Amino acid sequence: MRAAASFDGSGGFAATELNAALEPARVMFRELLIERIMAFEAYRRLAEQSEHPQVEMVRIADIAHKIAGVGGTLGFAKAGALAGDLDRSITENPAKFAESGYLQRVADPLLEALLVEMEALLDD
Amino acid sequence: MxxxxxxxxxxxxxxxxxxxxxxxxxxxxxxxxxxxxxxxxxxxxxxxxxxxxxxxxxxxxxxxxxxxxxxxxxxxxxxxxxxxxxxxxxxxxxxxxxxxxxxxxxxxxxxxxxxxxxxxxxxxxERRVSSALERKFDQRSDVISIEVDFDKSFPIPGFDRGVDYLALENYLLMLGNKRMYSTPALGISVQNAGLFFRKTSAAGFVNMLGDVASAITDAVKSEQLMIAYAGAGNFVCVLPAHPTIDPADLELSICEGIEDFASFYAGDRLPLPHVNVGPLVRTSFFGLFNPTSILDHAVALAQARPVAKARRGWAAA
Known part of the structure; x- marks a missing residue:
């Protein structure tokens, strides 16, 4: 599961040393998992209840954006990739929110897959 | 750092x-x-x-x-x-x-x-060199000892509209192939830049570029574009996909702007900078593969154009 950050090996740091230096960030990422899962679920509920869920979807995209930004580097590649897909599905199609069922059809399955992966990380 | x-x-x-x-x-x-x-x-x-x-x-x-x-x-x-x-x-x-x-x-x-x-x-x-340059210009000393590499890009003091040449290259690299094909560039060349570099001090050369940059700034003030000094007396612009700019009009405006400095150049027994604006250049599927080569091409075309003097009746000292 955990992978060393990409490293060219020419600096003073060894790749393993950098990997060790990233441990506090990795711990922080794990500590935020529950908070982020709960936020995702809360915004999803609000989005499902709203006729115009733009605000809730942007919030979901913001959280996904943060996970995507560090997941791969910290060794949580699958969560990072799923979060990137979710972020893209929302931010690259803002006009489609108005389309009936877009949320359920496109973004929700991605969010569900990400939530499953995040819950699996909680169990690690 | x-x-x-x-x-x-x-x-x-x-x-x-x-x-x-x-x-x-x-x-x-x-x-x-x-x-x-x-x-x-x-x-x-x-x-x-x-x-x-x-x-x-x-x-x-x-x-x-x-x-x-x-x-x-x-x-x-x-x-x-x-x-x-x-x-x-x-x-x-x-x-x-x-x-x-x-x-x-x-x-x-x-x-x-x-x-x-x-x-x-x-x-x-590069900035350290440029800052030293600017400090010396701020002192308005008549005897300014600075070193400038003719071929290299450097930030021209006071040219706030200009961006780093490197930033312009980075911007083009970011566009990716699809958008790059619709993005035009245009070169602006000071034809007699070499003469200024040889015949005046480095400070005189930079002053001349500052005058040209000022004339360019006035001429493009309402245009959406990114412009940088590319070195060797050449400026290069990257424009939006559907530019409203007309190179001939732009050249005329720049030349008129430079004429405002005519008395200073006459006083120093120097010619006015001869500015040529090249045609709009776009990347073609068969031609320019390197994203930044469009900049070189735009500059080359601006350098190659006949001097504006004859066409415009523009007086050079």
Whole structure:
């Protein structure tokens, strides 16, 4: 599961040393998992209840954006990739929110897959 | 190097800091928002050498912060590297227009970060030369001893509309093939720049470029474009996909602007700078494969055009 950050090996740091230096960030990422899962679920509920869920979807995209930004580097590649897909599905199609069922059809399955992966990380 | 890193994600900062550490000794200050960054910029004694800005932050975005920084004298030329996820690439245009020097993408890649930091260090060295140049110009001394490399790009003192040539290249590299094919460029060449370089001091050469830059600034003030000094007396612009600019009109406006300085040149027994504006250049599927070669091509065409003097009845001393 955990992978060393990409490293060219020419600096003073060894790749393993950098990997060790990233441990506090990795711990922080794990500590935020529950908070982020709960936020995702809360915004999803609000989005499902709203006729115009733009605000809730942007919030979901913001959280996904943060996970995507560090997941791969910290060794949580699958969560990072799923979060990137979710972020893209929302931010690259803002006009489609108005389309009936877009949320359920496109973004929700991605969010569900990400939530499953995040819950699996909680169990690690 | 003294770096300010601004990102609202604490975890990302937790990745960035050790990664920067792995690349060398840097003094890194962090901020979690635009307003916090502005406070820290105000509190610091010595200015930061480089600023890393997340584009997508709540409240004040990285692009907005970049604009604010560029409006401060001390950060007018400081390398600003934007940080964005792949999904944020649509914001990059705005970032370059706001004065960003370059960008890196999340997730962070050490090799990419190392390349960007290396670029910033090279740029800082060039800046030191340029700052020394500007200080000497500010002193308005008649005897100015500066060194300028004719062929190299450097920031022209007072040319606030101009961006770094490197930033222009980075912008083109970011566009990707599809958008690059619809993005035109245009060169502006001072035909007798070599003569100025040979016959006057380096200060005289830079002064002449400053006059041309001032005339260009006046001529393009309402145009949406990015412009940089490319070295050897050449300027190059990157324009929007459907430009409203007419190269012939632009050349006329620049030449008229330069004529305002005619008495100074006559007093120094120097000719007026002869400016040619080249045609609009676009990348073709069969021609220019390197994204930045469009800049070289635009400059080459501007250099190759016959001198405007005959066509315009424009008087050169």
């Amino acid at each position: 003294k770096i300010l890193a601004v990102d609202d994600d604490e975890v990302f900062l937790g990745v960035l800091l050790p990664t920067l550490d792995s690349l060398g000794k840097h003094d890194v200050t962090t901020a979690h928002s635009g307003p916090e960054a502005l406070i820290k910029l105000g509190l610091t004694g010595e200015a930061f050498d480089c600023i890393l800005l997340d584009i997508q932050m709540p409240g004040m975005s990285g692009v907005e912060l970049c604009k604010r920084l560029r409006s401060m004298d001390v950060y007018r030329r400081t390398p600003i590297v934007m940080i964005t996820a792949m999904t944020g690439k649509r914001f990059i245009d705005d970032a370059f227009s706001a004065g960003a020097t370059d960008y890196i993408t999340k997730p962070l890649d050490v090799v990419e970060l190392k390349a960007r930091i290396g670029m910033v260090e090279r740029l800082l060295n």
